[in-house]
Structure formats: structure tokens, C-alpha cells
Amino acid sequence: MKKLIENISNIWKVEELRKRLLITFSLILVFRIGSFIVLPGVDSSKLGTDGADAGTIEGLLGLLSGGGFTNASFLALGIMPYISASIIMQLMGMAVPAVQKMQQEGESGRKRINNYTRILTIIICAVQAPGYLSLYVAGKNAIPVEFINSPLWWTQSVLVLVAGAMFAVWLGERITDKGVGNGISLLITVGIIARLPQSFVAETAQHSFLIVIIEVVVFMLIVMATVLIVQGVRKIPMNYAKRVAGARGGAVDAQGARSYLPIKVNASGVMPIIFAQAIMTVPVMFIEKQFGIFGFWYNLVLFLLIIVFTYFYTAIMINPKKMADDMKRNGGFIPGVRPGDETASYIDELVSKITLPGSVFLAIIAIIPAIAVQFGVGDGFALFFGGTSLLIMVGVVLDTLQQIESYLLNRHYDGLMEGTKIRGRRTQGEMSGM
Missing domain, CATH: 1.10.3370.10 (SecY subunit domain)
Structure with missing residues (x-):
């Protein structure tokens, strides 16, 4: 135990590692706080608790999103749309010659694939957001009557959810570049451990x-x-x-x-x-x-x-x-x-x-x-x-x-x-x- 404590203390003696860890913790904290910021106009008291959804698919999605899904947070969609987009791009790399060519172009090809992955993430979010609002949030009667038939509210809520998902992707990428570990995976892990x-x-x-x-x-x-x-x-x-x-x-x-x-x-x-x-x-x-x-x-x-x-x-x-x-x-x-x-x-x-x-x-x-x-x-x-x-x-x-x-x-x-x-x-x- 003494050796382990000594090894942990060595972390703070390495300046670069210390800075990276502080950046990682700071960005993770931002993500965790965002998981509790409820969408504008949503009555959070109607959403219930995470425990009530534990045995449902909503509970599973809430677990992977760190509670943002069940909280109707602006980060409700979390990182999963980006992961889905990444999987689709990998599959396309097997079947689409244009994607295969980009995979062989080194760093420039990787950047292009990342850009296409982000665009695909936005498209997936735009499809998932209305479904999430109508099936889960409206299903919990958490949308006030005055907003149910309001195109403006639905439009702004979808845009907020899409922006929240892309913000989560940005946080993950910053952790990967400036922090320690794979940022996307870390955000999911921290959300799971928090529950x-x-x-x-x-x-x-x-x-x-x-x-x-x-x-x-x-x-x-x-x-x-x-x-x-x-x-x-x-x-x-x-x-x-x-x-x-x-x-x-x-x-x-x-x-x-x-x-x-x-x-x-x-x-x-x-x-x-x-x-x-x-x-x-x-x-x-x-x-x-x-x-x-x-x-x-x-x-x-x-x-x-x-x-x-x-x-x-x-x-x-x-x-x-x-x-x-x-x-x-x-x-x-x-x-x-x-x-x-x-x-x-x-x-x-x-x-x-x-x-x-x-x-x-x-x-x-x-x-x-x-x-x-x-x-x-x-x-x-x-x-x-x-x-x-x-x-x-x-x-x-x-x-x-x-x-x-x-x-x-x-x-x-x-x-x-x-x-x-x-x-x-x-x-x-x-x-x-x-």
C-alpha cells in the first residue's frame, strides 16, 4: 500500500501529466454538470427517478448517458449518436471505395473521415431528438400543455439536443487531445460510475x-x-x-x-x-x-x-x-x-x-x-x-x-x-x- 501511495504521488511530480489530468477532470466536471441541466420548458418533476426506469430500455440508455437521458438534459442524447456514426463509417470503409481511399490517405484522410462522422452524427441526432421528446419526455407528461402543439418549442428543443450531443463530442475530443485517455469512452465511463x-x-x-x-x-x-x-x-x-x-x-x-x-x-x-x-x-x-x-x-x-x-x-x-x-x-x-x-x-x-x-x-x-x-x-x-x-x-x-x-x-x-x-x-x- 505504501508503494502504491508513493507511485500515485509521483503523478503530480510530472508537470505534463499533472496538467493533462487537471484538464481531464475539469472537462468531465463540465459534462457531469450538463447532465443535470434540463431542457427549457420541461417539467423535471414529472420525470421521476433513475431507479424507476432501472429495468427498462430508458434506464439502460440513462446509464450510458450518465443520467442525462432520464433527466431530459440538453445532453440527453450523449455520446451514443457519435459512436453510432463512427460504427457506420467503419462499415462503409468495408463496402464503399471512396471511404476506403480516405482510410489510405493517412492524416488528411483521417480528418476527412472525422468530418463526415460529425456530419453523420448531426443527422442521427436530428432523427433521434424528436423521437426522444415524443416517446420519453411527452410519454412522462413532462411537456406542459402550452408547449405540446408549439412548433417553436419543438424546433428549439431539437436544436438544443443536437447542439448538446455535439458539445459532448467536443468535450470528448478535447480530453483525448489535451487530457489523458480516450475522451469519448471516458465520458461514458464516468456517467456509468456516477450511477x-x-x-x-x-x-x-x-x-x-x-x-x-x-x-x-x-x-x-x-x-x-x-x-x-x-x-x-x-x-x-x-x-x-x-x-x-x-x-x-x-x-x-x-x-x-x-x-x-x-x-x-x-x-x-x-x-x-x-x-x-x-x-x-x-x-x-x-x-x-x-x-x-x-x-x-x-x-x-x-x-x-x-x-x-x-x-x-x-x-x-x-x-x-x-x-x-x-x-x-x-x-x-x-x-x-x-x-x-x-x-x-x-x-x-x-x-x-x-x-x-x-x-x-x-x-x-x-x-x-x-x-x-x-x-x-x-x-x-x-x-x-x-x-x-x-x-x-x-x-x-x-x-x-x-x-x-x-x-x-x-x-x-x-x-x-x-x-x-x-x-x-x-x-x-x-x-x-x-
Whole structure:
């Protein structure tokens, strides 16, 4: 513990890291305050509490927006429209030649793709905002009678929601550029974590102390398992011909340098769950009583969709042919496997094998909240036992800690994760071939 406290104190000794952390905290605070600023003209007293919506699709969206959705805040749409736009652009990169060309143009192409992503985000927000106002806010009778039939109020509210979503995107991008971690992911994570204390207090009020302790232990075990899967990689041994010319350009040392090709067990990350839940949102909105988020059929279909999307997104993320060509070009080879097509087939077969358990794990994580509810866990607290919220929290926290550790190591300080197996740097075995 003393070593950990000393390592944490080292953070403030690195001036650049200290400034970045202060900027990150400041922008996150702005986002959190914005989540409680209600849309003009909306009667917030009619919206109820987050706990009342815990077992509904509105509660899930409220969790991912940090409460802005259920508060009818001007940040109600949150970051999700931008994420949806980013996913669409990634898919277009597979099918649209013009987008593929931009992806190959380096920094200039990336900027153009970002601009198109923002434009697409505005379009998505413009479609989602009226639906949100009519289905959720008006459904809660939170719109005063004098505004129900007012085109001016509807127009201004839609514009405010669109502007709020773009403001959230701007905050996320500023955190990424000037702060620490991925800003978009951090905003979602902070919003999720902000709901945890409230859900935990509600849970302690419903159950005995012993039951709550058991639930917390189970929650920690699930988190540990998630960390192991998120960090898990299958290391493929590789050799590189290490050529050292003699003083007169004579002898060549043909001794190979050992390295590894790491293939993540969960290469697709949280995207399959986001894909599947985005699709499942549509039927739930119309037939929620028969198809609720804790219902059998909802979770069965969700389970199957996540497995399908995991294979689909892994195919986008990992290109065995390109990896084999890069290895061959750099003089690398897998022992016992011929370079070229045979190497590509070997990598493809290996990826297929490790993707199956990875996809099943993701699917199980996604339906754990429904299982937890069956064991008596409250709806609000159950959402933290799995699904998108848990994977986002674990992934973002690990990524942010690794970035902080990199700053500390570059300044010759011990990292936050010194002495653990979760590190932001490669092991000596992985670096030996570099």
C-alpha cells in the first residue's frame, strides 16, 4: 500500500501529466454538470427517478448517458449518436471505395473521415431528438400543455439536443487531445460510475447486510474475470532473421531473434454488444412488457446476436492476409509454417478458434444482469453486473491507467501497476525481437 501511495504521488511530480489530468477532470466536471441541466420548458418533476426506469430500455440508455437521458438534459442524447456514426463509417470503409481511399490517405484522410462522422452524427441526432421528446419526455407528461402543439418549442428543443450531443463530442475530443485517455469512452465511463453509488444504496435498502456482501463479492469476481479476458492474448511465436554484417562485409549471423505476434482473445472489444443492443432497442420500445431487457427472449436473441457480431467485427479488425504479408516483408516467420498463404491460413484458423470462446464470454457478460435479477438483485444494481457498462468500465479504466503509467515510466518513475501482470508496456520476451 505504501508503494502504491508513493507511485500515485509521483503523478503530480510530472508537470505534463499533472496538467493533462487537471484538464481531464475539469472537462468531465463540465459534462457531469450538463447532465443535470434540463431542457427549457420541461417539467423535471414529472420525470421521476433513475431507479424507476432501472429495468427498462430508458434506464439502460440513462446509464450510458450518465443520467442525462432520464433527466431530459440538453445532453440527453450523449455520446451514443457519435459512436453510432463512427460504427457506420467503419462499415462503409468495408463496402464503399471512396471511404476506403480516405482510410489510405493517412492524416488528411483521417480528418476527412472525422468530418463526415460529425456530419453523420448531426443527422442521427436530428432523427433521434424528436423521437426522444415524443416517446420519453411527452410519454412522462413532462411537456406542459402550452408547449405540446408549439412548433417553436419543438424546433428549439431539437436544436438544443443536437447542439448538446455535439458539445459532448467536443468535450470528448478535447480530453483525448489535451487530457489523458480516450475522451469519448471516458465520458461514458464516468456517467456509468456516477450511477453506481445510487444503485448500491438502493440495493442495501432492499437486502440484508450479508446478501449485499455476497453480491459485492460476486461483482468483484465478475470484474476480475472480465479483466482477464480483456487483457488476454494468444501469443504466436515468431522468428526474425537477425543479420549482422562483419567488419569487411563478410559473415552474416543467421541466428533468429524471438518475438511474438499477440492476438487478443477479445479483439472486437465492446462493439458487438453495442451493435446487438442497438438492434434490440427497436422492438423493446414497442413491446417492452413482452420483450423487456430482463426477459428470456430479449436475452436469448441478444446472446446469439453478440456471437454473430463478434465474428463479424473481428473479421474487420484482424486481416490475416495483411499480417502474413507484413511478416514476410520484414523477414519474419512462424516456426513450422511457411511464409505467405500458409501463414495467413494458420493465423485465420487460430483467430477463429479463440474468437469462439471470446464471443461466448461476451454474450454471457451481456446477459448476466438478467441472471442477477433472477437471483434477487435489484434492477438498478444488476445493470452493473455485466453488459456494455461493465466492459466499458473495465476497458477504459485499464487503458487510462496504462497511459498514466507510460508517462511515469518515461520520467523514470515506477508505474501505477508496478508488480502486477496488468501493465502498459510489453514484457522482455515480446520486446526482444524489436
